[in-house]
Amino acid sequence: MALSTRNRLRGRVTSVVKGEAAAKVSLDVGDSTMVALITRESAEELGLSEGQEVVALVKATDVMIMTEDGGLA
Amino acid sequence: MALSTRNRLRGRVTSVVKGEAAAKVSLDVGDSTMVALITRESAEELGLSEGQEVVALVKATDVMIMTEDGGLA
Amino acid sequence: MALSTRNRLRGRVTSVVKGEAAAKVSLDVGDSTMVALITRESAEELGLSEGQEVVALVKATDVMIMTEDGGLA
Amino acid sequence: MALSTRNRLRGRVTSVVKGEAAAKVSLDVGDSTMVALITRESAEELGLSEGQEVVALVKATDVMIMTEDGGLA
Amino acid sequence: MALSTRNRLRGRVTSVVKGEAAAKVSLDVGDSTMVALITRESAEELGLSEGQEVVALVKATDVMIMTEDGGLA
Amino acid sequence: MALSTRNRLRGRVTSVVKGEAAAKVSLDVGDSTMVALITRESAEELGLSEGQEVVALVKATDVMIMTEDGGLA
Numbered sequence: 499m500a501l502s503t504r505n506r507l508r509g510r511v512t513s514v515v516k517g518e519a520a521a522k523v524s525l526d527v528g529d530s531t532m533v534a535l536i537t538r539e540s541a542e543e544l545g546l547s548e549g550q551e552v553v554a555l556v557k558a559t560d561v562m563i564m565t566e567d568g569g570l571a
Numbered sequence: 572m573a574l575s576t577r578n579r580l581r582g583r584v585t586s587v588v589k590g591e592a593a594a595k596v597s598l599d600v601g602d603s604t605m606v607a608l609i610t611r612e613s614a615e616e617l618g619l620s621e622g623q624e625v626v627a628l629v630k631a632t633d634v635m636i637m638t639e640d641g642g643l644a
Numbered sequence: 645m646a647l648s649t650r651n652r653l654r655g656r657v658t659s660v661v662k663g664e665a666a667a668k669v670s671l672d673v674g675d676s677t678m679v680a681l682i683t684r685e686s687a688e689e690l691g692l693s694e695g696q697e698v699v700a701l702v703k704a705t706d707v708m709i710m711t712e713d714g715g716l717a
Numbered sequence: 718m719a720l721s722t723r724n725r726l727r728g729r730v731t732s733v734v735k736g737e738a739a740a741k742v743s744l745d746v747g748d749s750t751m752v753a754l755i756t757r758e759s760a761e762e763l764g765l766s767e768g769q770e771v772v773a774l775v776k777a778t779d780v781m782i783m784t785e786d787g788g789l790a
Numbered sequence: 791m792a793l794s795t796r797n798r799l800r801g802r803v804t805s806v807v808k809g810e811a812a813a814k815v816s817l818d819v820g821d822s823t824m825v826a827l828i829t830r831e832s833a834e835e836l837g838l839s840e841g842q843e844v845v846a847l848v849k850a851t852d853v854m855i856m857t858e859d860g861g862l863a
Numbered sequence: 864m865a866l867s868t869r870n871r872l873r874g875r876v877t878s879v880v881k882g883e884a885a886a887k888v889s890l891d892v893g894d895s896t897m898v899a900l901i902t903r904e905s906a907e908e909l910g911l912s913e914g915q916e917v918v919a920l921v922k923a924t925d926v927m928i929m930t931e932d933g934g935l936a
Binding site for chain 5: 573
């Protein structure tokens, strides 16, 4: 299986907070922390739990770039 | 300035490919490669170039999670 | 009225699950099932309910492509 | 700091509704109302509250265009 | 027709730049400028041109919030 | 491998238009047509070509709902 999604970051689940409709999944990815807001249904079907190794996927159109050398352009 | 965007990944620009309307920016982020598809205008206003240190930002609603322990759920 | 959104899929609501802030709407679309995570406010203003015919809209920049002829590229 | 995100709209928070995982933030932006669905965590870290002045940011790939001179194209 | 998309901002097209696959549409919206990256196909089917009145639509999950009272949270 | 993305629609590629940075991929999905705007790089790595069977993936947060029983809500 091959996927058009360019961005794949390996991480480990640090917490899963479930609401009725949505779930927030926090990950350690290298030195960074990432957070995903997905459906509760997805979180449950994947059986996401603390300590689990996962991959965070992000479509290239959803990545913004920030530089640190100037005022807000 | 504080931003609601949860996901910030430090990286270094490895290439910028410009089309008429869009630009593709590739980054090294830790051990991973990331790709952003932004407007050409953004790429030019930020003056993005190879070797530059930047931060990749991703909204939590744009992060998907993949696990490796099963068929396609 | 004309809309730039390329992707329109007719479907029928199969369930609406409401949280405080978000709502998950499930749809039958042809042979597939689709799920939308929208604001609870939207779900209520549209009066979404089981059996209702709706159209699922997706911006072209939000569609990913997966092929089945290889490892994860 | 410079950000690739093209779209910045100044507004004032009119309400914050928090679920377990998600939060809905409503804004007055000029003559319009805007709504953001973010993580509850973000809403709390930013300390968002009614009356607060904020900026709504939207990536160019997330903007759709609607015209009013025809049927649904 | 009713749409779940919460955010609708009236504006006027100030430029349309077309690439092969993508098109960048710039708008004046109240005191702000907005930019949309859509398919060239959409821009052509809508017949977008300078001076045209349109509505910019943004899904609530695609709106980020920035405050100005602190370092990058 | 299991993926949090809820929405998977089987289709067949009908055209691939490549710009410098972006590529537009059109698909037949059941009775509907879908369009994806991805990076040119993705289109090339996947080797997308006319007639190919693929799956279109869409995150639940990227699906909007439209009903046909009223004015624009």
